[in-house]
Amino acid sequence: MILFNGVEKKYPGEVTGLDSISVRIEDGEFVFLVGPSGAGKTTLLKLLIREIxxxxxxxxxxxxxxxxxxxxxxxxxxxxxxxxxxxxxxxxDRTIFENIAVSLEILGKGSSEIKERVYEVMKIVHLEEKSNYFPKQLSFGEQQRVAIGRAIAGSARILLADEPTGNLDPKTSWEILKIINDINKLGTTVLMATHNVDIVNSLKKRVLVIEKGKIVKDTKKSKYAK
Ligand SMILES: Nc1ncnc2c1ncn2[C@@H]1O[C@H](COP(=O)(O)OP(=O)(O)OP(=O)(O)O)[C@@H](O)[C@H]1O
Ligand SMILES: [Mg+2]
Known part of the structure; x- marks a missing residue:
């Protein structure tokens, strides 16, 4: 469960990042964060990993x-x-396998456990054929899938995605979305900030609309009209 209670974030110079946000997100939910540029979506996500x-x-x-x-x-x-x-x-300078393994090495896992989990994760993000490739040998969408694999490798229960389809063409964006949706179906809570209205409207998940640091709308399984 994720709980924001009266959360305010001010940046230097009295710039408002978030203004009195209260929201509760249950385990296993899939929540889109939408709203104009500068609304506070990234701020909300960064608070959850204590980057701020x-x-x-x-x-x-x-x-x-x-x-x-x-x-x-x-x-x-x-x-x-x-x-x-x-x-x-x-x-x-590391292969795809090594890039995903890094997050498990940090957790102090043994090499056989790492190997097993990395192959499991590479299947989830559909990269099992490319384990020995280096990032520059992959397309942008494939690289994004490696990043998703790295994020979930340590069995994260919550996945935060900040515009994961931002620089991708529509077809690749859908592939990424399908993977994120599959990860959610496996039980991981997903919070995803996006400007992609088509994706939000098609998936019919919970949508939090943020404007000027405030949640102005919280709709369950609803469409979002820009
Ligand atoms: N490090 C920072 N220092 C000062 N102000 C910041 C900083 N990060 C964000 N802000 C300000 O906080 C507000 C919210 O920014 P945030 O990055 O959370 O918006 P966003 O909704 O993610 O926008 P976008 O859709 O463009 O990514 C903006 O006014 C922004 O200028
Ligand atoms: Mg942002």
Whole structure:
């Protein structure tokens, strides 16, 4: 369960990132975050991995208050919450296998467990044929799939995706969406910020509309008219 309670985020110079947001997201939900550029979507996602901390209010995942976690608990948070941002940074001098394995090495997993899990993940993102390729040998959409694989490899229960289809053509965007939807069907909670109205309208998931730092609409299984 994800809970934002009266969350405000101000950036330097009194710029509003989020303004008094309260929302609850249950385990296993798929939620789209939509709204104009500068509305606060990325801010909301970054609060969940403690890349930034709220100016006031609380952000909780289950019984953890994110801004109160100790430095020891932080790796556990990163394990629970996988994220894919638009500027996914793959390690260019490592293969696809190694890029996905990295997130498991950080968790201190043994090599046979890593191998097993990486192959499992490569199947989910449909890259099992390309395990020995390097990122520059892949298309942009395939690279995005590696980033998704890396995000879920540690068995993340929550997947945050910030415009994962931002630079992709429509066909590739749908492939990515299908993978994210499959990951959700396996039980992972998904929060996805997007400007892609077609995708939002077709999937009929919960939609949070954010404008000027506020949630102005929260619709279940509904369409979103821009
Ligand atoms: N690091 C920062 N320093 C100062 N202001 C910031 C910072 N990050 C975001 N902001 C401001 O906070 C507001 C919300 O930004 P945010 O990136 O969350 O919007 P967004 O909804 O993700 O927009 P987009 O659709 O363009 O990605 C904007 O006014 C933005 O300029
Ligand atoms: Mg953004």
């Amino acid at each position: 901390i709220p100016t006031s209010g609380t952000v909780c995942i289950d019984d953890w208050e994110i801004n109160k976690l100790s430095s020891r608990q932080l790796p556990l948070l990163r394990r629970k919450v996988g994220f894919v941002f638009q500027d996914f940074k793959l390690l260019m």
